[in-house]
Amino acid sequence: MAGDLEKRGSGGLRVVDGLVLVAVGVVGVLIAFWALSFVAGILWGLVKIVILVAVVLGILWLLVGRRR
Numbered sequence: 142m143a144g145d146l147e148k149r150g151s152g153g154l155r156v157v158d159g160l161v162l163v164a165v166g167v168v169g170v171l172i173a174f175w176a177l178s179f180v181a182g183i184l185w186g187l188v189k190i191v192i193l194v195a196v197v198l199g200i201l202w203l204l205v206g207r208r209r
Contacts, residue, residue, distance in 0.1 A: 154162070
């Protein structure tokens with residue numbers, strides 16, 4: 142048992158491991174940008190609706206205020 146040699150592989154990343162790591166990173170970045178643009182689009186849509194409602198209410202307030 143003392144004479145048994147232990148096989149040791151080369152340390153570090155292999156080329157395939159590096160390529161897989163880069164591919165996973167690129168896919169992760171693409172998904173993150175897609176998710177952020179989706180969320181930003183929803184928020185921007187809500188902001189546009191709020192601005193539109195505010196403008197309509199402001200015009201109505203001006204029109205009603207002038208009648209009185």
